[in-house]
Every structure is written in C-alpha cells, then in structure tokens.
Amino acid sequence: MTPSRPSCLAPEASNSVEDTHIKSIRPLITPALLREWLPAPAATHALVAASRSALTNVLEGRDDRLIVVVGPCSIHDHAQAIEYATRLKQQADALAKDLLVVMRVYFEKPRTTVGWKGFINDPNMDGSFAINDGLQKARALLLEILALGLPVGTEFLDLLSPQFISDLVSWGAIGARTTESQSHRQLASGLSCPVGFKNGTDGGVKVAVDAILAARAPHAFIGMTQMGQSAIFETTGNQRCHVILRGGKQPNYSAADVDAACALLRKAGLREQVMIDVSHANSNKQYLRQIDVAQDVASQIAAGDARITGLMIESHLNEGRQDIVPGQPLAWGVSVTDACISMEQTIPVLQQLADAVRTRRQRSGTQR
Ligand SMILES: O=C[C@H](O)[C@H](O)COP(=O)(O)O
Numbered sequence: 085m086t087p088s089r090p091s092c093l094a095p096e097a098s099n100s101v102e103d104t105h106i107k108s109i110r111p112l113i114t115p116a117l118l119r120e121w122l123p124a125p126a127a128t129h130a131l132v133a134a135s136r137s138a139l140t141n142v143l144e145g146r147d148d149r150l151i152v153v154v155g156p157c158s159i160h161d162h163a164q165a166i167e168y169a170t171r172l173k174q175q176a177d178a179l180a181k182d183l184l185v186v187m188r189v190y191f192e193k194p195r196t197t198v199g200w201k202g203f204i205n206d207p208n209m210d211g212s213f214a215i216n217d218g219l220q221k222a223r224a225l226l227l228e229i230l231a232l233g234l235p236v237g238t239e240f241l242d243l244l245s246p247q248f249i250s251d252l253v254s255w256g257a258i259g260a261r262t263t264e265s266q267s268h269r270q271l272a273s274g275l276s277c278p279v280g281f282k283n284g285t286d287g288g289v290k291v292a293v294d295a296i297l298a299a300r301a302p303h304a305f306i307g308m309t310q311m312g313q314s315a316i317f318e319t320t321g322n323q324r325c326h327v328i329l330r331g332g333k334q335p336n337y338s339a340a341d342v343d344a345a346c347a348l349l350r351k352a353g354l355r356e357q358v359m360i361d362v363s364h365a366n367s368n369k370q371y372l373r374q375i376d377v378a379q380d381v382a383s384q385i386a387a388g389d390a391r392i393t394g395l396m397i398e399s400h401l402n403e404g405r406q407d408i409v410p411g412q413p414l415a416w417g418v419s420v421t422d423a424c425i426s427m428e429q430t431i432p433v434l435q436q437l438a439d440a441v442r443t444r445r446q447r448s449g450t451q452r
C-alpha cells in the first residue's frame with residue numbers, strides 16, 4: 085500500500101543563504117490519501133464520538149467515574165500494542181461502572197535532548213525516518229484498537245500529524261515540554277477531543293492553567309488541510325481542557341498539591357479538577373513507584389475528593405524498559421522509552437481505583 089521510500093530530493097534553495105542546514109526534502113503523503121487508504125468505518129467514528137461525550141461528562145461533573153489513561157509510554161510494535169489493547173479491554177469492560185478507561189497510544193515522543201522520537205517519526209527504529217510508513221502504521225493501529233471497542237488517547241506533539249489521525253483519538257495530551265507553546269495551545273483550541281495539559285517540567289502548574297485559558301479562546305494560525313495544502317485555520321476554542329499533574333522538581337500528587345492546583349484553577353475562573361499522572365516526576369521515574377502513587381491517589385478519591393477526575397499510568401505487557409541497540413532484538417512487550425509497570429501489576433491498580441470510586445460514590449450518597 086505504501087510506496088517504497090523515494091531517494092532523497094535535494095534542498096530547494098537556489099541561493100547560498102537558505103537551506104544551509106537542510107540535508108534533503110522528501111515527499112509526504114497527504115492526510116486525505118491516508119484516509120482513503122485507511123478509512124474509518126462509521127462504527128469507529130461512533131465509538132470516538134461516544135467516548136469523547138463520556139469523557140466530557142466526567143470532566144463536567146455529570147459522570148462520577150474516574151478517567152484512566154493507561155498504556156505504554158510509547159508504541160513501537162503493532163502486535164504488542166494489540167495484545168496489550170486486548171488485555172486492557174477485558175479490564176475496561178469489567179470495571180466500566182467505575183472507570184472510564186482510555187488506552188494510552190503515544191506515537192510521538194518529546195525528548196529532553198535527543199533520542200528515538202516515536203513510531204511516526206522512525207517506525208523502523210533505525211534512523212531511516214520512514215515517516216510516511218509511520219503515519220500509515222499509526223492509523224492502522226488506531227483503527228484496530230478502536231475495532232476492539234477501546235477508545236484511544238495520544239500526545240499531540242507535531243503540529244501537522246493530527247490531520248492524519250485525529251478522527252481516531254478520543255482524548256489528547258499536550259506534554260510538559262510543550263504546554264507553554266503558543267502553537268500547541270492553538271492546536272488544542274481546534275481539536276475536537278478533550279485535551280489535558282501537563283504541568284511544566286519544573287513543576288509549574290500555572291503554565292497549564294494558562295494553557296487552558298489560551299486553548300478555550302478562538303485562534304487563527306497556519307496549518308495544513310486534508311489535501312496537504314497550507315491554509316489559515318480559524319478555531320472556536322476548546323472548552324474541554326484540563327490540567328495533568330505530572331510532578332516537576334518534586335512530585336505533586338498529594339492532597340496539598342491537588343488543593344494548590346485547584347486554587348490556581350479557581351483563581352482563573354476554571355473548574356477545579358485534575359488528572360494525576362502517577363509516572364514521570366510523580367514516580368521519580370521509578371516505575372514501581374507508580375503503584376504507590378496510585379494507591380495514595382486512590383485514598384484521596386476514597387476520602388471523597390471529587391476534584392480528581394483522571395489518572396494516567398505508564399504500563400506495558402512486561403515491566404521495565406530496554407534500550408534500542410542497533411542489530412539487537414528487543415524483548416517482547418517491554419518499553420523502549422520510560423520504564424512501565426506490567427499488565428499483571430496494572431490490573432490490581434485498576435481494581436483499587438475502581439474500589440476508591442465506589443467508596444467516593446457511597447460517601448456522596450449517589451448510586452450508579
Ligand atoms: O514520557 C517519556 C519521556 O519522559 C519523555 O519523552 C522524555 O524522555 P527523555 O528524557 O528520555 O528524553
């Protein structure tokens with residue numbers, strides 16, 4: 085389906101002052117072409133629409149479940165992602181009265197300095213940057229996960245890639261390194277799904293609150309159409325944005341941290357609610373700490389805190405992480421970016437969160 089990679093085209097400049105750092109320019113497929121190759125069935129779009137509404141109901145207080153965005157730090161293999169999704173779907177169904185489970189399907193990795201930038205940028209993980217293949221593989225995977233009945237969440241990092249896949253995404257994240265970026269806030273203002281903004285890498289929550297205010301407003305910016313033409317996009321603003329606490333210089337998942345974040349939201353005139361990422365700086369990048377952090381958050385929920393509307397977990401088939409070593413095979417189901425807890429370790433965490441939601445519901449005297 086995907087044409088083999090053409091040889092590199094030369095840089096375009098006919099003068100000596102441009103393209104001085106451009107090695108090559110290669111053709112990119114258009115979003116419309118990819119969608120013609122891999123169209124979304126009506127039932128798939130119906131699932132995306134229904135899950136976005138369900139997420140909105142939680143974010144707006146009409147549904148007392150907990151949103152749980154759970155899955156690998158990054159996707160690097162189709163079959164492993166499908167095995168994970170199949171197993172997660174069983175848990176999502178079993179706990180659906182209490183948890184709204186969204187699979188974390190992250191294709192684009194923001195790096196602190198350099199490193200593998202994800203399945204879209206370099207699907208072969210060998211520096212060949214077969215981005216056309218990466219886009220096709222990403223879309224194909226999303227279609228297959230949705231066909232299992234599981235909604236999907238992803239980080240939007242590249243500003244043009246959403247055109248290729250955003251019809252298949254129920255929830256989006258803007259990462260800690262881009263929450264302060266005007267371009268990403270503008271992008272979020274035009275996205276059709278709810279969007280979570282991470283706090284900054286230094287732990288600053290105000291940038292995420294500012295991001296919500298920016299994304300709620302209308303914007304005009306330069307983008308790319310389905311047919312691959314540059315165009316001016318005017319947005320109406322996205323009212324379904326929220327903060328994600330991911331820690332910074334120190335963790336920020338405690339009840340006092342939730343109070344502090346909510347005070348900032350209140351001051352900004354925004355709904356007091358947070359999603360807590362139990363990984364990243366909240367786990368001090370010790371993947372097993374995620375289990376303890378989730379337990380602490382579950383206690384806050386069980387104690388009645390209705391401001392905690394979501395939780396994020398980095399989880400893969402198997403625990404830990406591995407380096408990408410050229411020429412060496414990778415272990416099955418182990419993260420190639422941040423270390424993850426295993427599916428076996430994830431299941432009790434999900435059950436504990438569901439218990440906490442039931443306790444919170446009993447405390448508030450409502451029934452589901
Ligand atoms: O979630 C993944 C990582 O924390 C993020 O992409 C940064 O990774 P790095 O510090 O290894 O580059």
Ligand SMILES: C=C(OP(=O)(O)O)C(=O)O
Pocket residue numbers: 157190194239258259260261282330364
């Ligand atoms: C990169 C991620 O997180 P953060 O932006 O919080 O570092 C992530 O969730 O994959």
